[in-house]
Amino acid sequence: MGENGFPLPASARELTDDEWALVEVARRAIDENTDAEPDGDGVHTMGAAVMAADHRMYAGVNLYHFTGGPCAELVALSAARAQGARQIVCIVAVGNHGRGVVGPCGRDRQVFLDYHPTMRVLVPTPYGPRSVRAVDLMPLAQRWTSESGTGPFDPSVYDDPEASGPxxxxxxxxxxxxxxxxxxxxxxxxxxxxxxxxxxxxxxxxxxxxxxxxxxxxxxxxxxxxxxxxxxxxxxxxxxxxxxxxxxxxxxxxxxxxxxxxxxxxxxxx
Missing domain, CATH: 3.10.400.10 (Sulfate adenylyltransferase)
Incomplete structure (x- = not known):
């Protein structure tokens, strides 16, 4: 529960210095590359950045298209993969023209759950940006894998391996x-x-x-x-x-x- 009764996931916490640095990487990515005027529409209006386990950071911007162009978060994940990153520990999206941290859309949340369930996602809250685990953005969700498709609900996906055991x-x-x-x-x-x-x-x-x-x-x-x-x-x-x-x-x-x-x-x- 948050400071004023607003519900937050149990994993929610304030951002670390590295996570604030990730926000800045995403902000620079979109501020330097947006094609939209303030309050205007454009093809590139969102930036995202991901942090790998070795603390390297990778950025991307969205590519809007009426057929469903990729969100900035998915572009950043792909860019990280293309440059050798294998374990992603954190992701954030930032809007152009000072809009700040923006939460992921429903499609992206499902992607995070399927591919990076323990990754941390930086999201806006009434108390400012907070860091939460990806699985906590999709309560009662079912994961999809390329091997077996959509599986049955598995409560173990919500277990935090970093919080139990060695x-x-x-x-x-x-x-x-x-x-x-x-x-x-x-x-x-x-x-x-x-x-x-x-x-x-x-x-x-x-x-x-x-x-x-x-x-x-x-x-x-x-x-x-x-x-x-x-x-x-x-x-x-x-x-x-x-x-x-x-x-x-x-x-x-x-x-x-x-x-x-x-x-x-x-x-x-x-």
Whole structure:
């Protein structure tokens, strides 16, 4: 329930800094490319942006057509896929000329449920934009898959895998071999909550690969304080190599930003 009694899904929360940054990416995409005058019609009036599990962001704009041109959200999802993203964690649409965050249409909500049910969707509410899980935008819905079509109602789709069982730590698939072999025993994270204990390591391949692991230590430091030892534990050579690698995952990261150096071991039988 919201602040003034307006019902919100249990998953609703305020936006994180990364989610606000995603809103800005979507806003720029449409403000720089709209063909409509203020209060006027046009072909391109909505922008959208999606964030992948590695924090990279991808944008798109809608393509209106009377036959049913694609919404901006679907264009952004396709653009992300075309550029190698496999696990999408958040999406937002923004209207042109300062209209702000706009909620997805019914068709898009069904697409989200079918393809990205645990993805977060940024939506407008009476309390300002909020982040909710995609499944919570479609109560009592039935999912469709390319293999079996529309299935029966399955309440388990509303279970949040991130909220039960071992914590989930996501990796780019290029790290799979190094993690499996033991060449990589640390991962450096910015703005992600990782704690010691059991974990599910999810590699964003297609299909995704999941390894059982244990986080044995979490050490906080700044990017500038990372060491050559940290780099070697990540299958790199020097701290500068590690900082450069972090920049590919977190383009906005700086030397003074605080990161967590996560040490782990993987179940050798997995």
């Amino acid at each position: 914590q989930t730590v996501r990796f780019h698939p290029r790290y799979l071999d190094a993690v499996r072999s033991g060449a990589k025993t640390r991962t450096t994270r910015w703005g992600e909550a990782v704690t010691t204990g059991p974990a599910r390591f999810v590699f964003e391949s297609d299909p995704e690969v999941v390894l059982s692991a244990t986080v044995t230590d979490v050490r906080g430091c700044t990017v500038a304080e990372l060491t050559d030892e940290d780099a070697r534990a990540e299958d790199l050579t020097t701290a500068d190599d590690l900082r450069a690698a972090l920049g590919t995952h977190y383009p906005a990261i700086g030397p003074a930003d605080a990161v967590d150096v996560v040490t782990f071991r993987v179940d050798p039988d997995r």
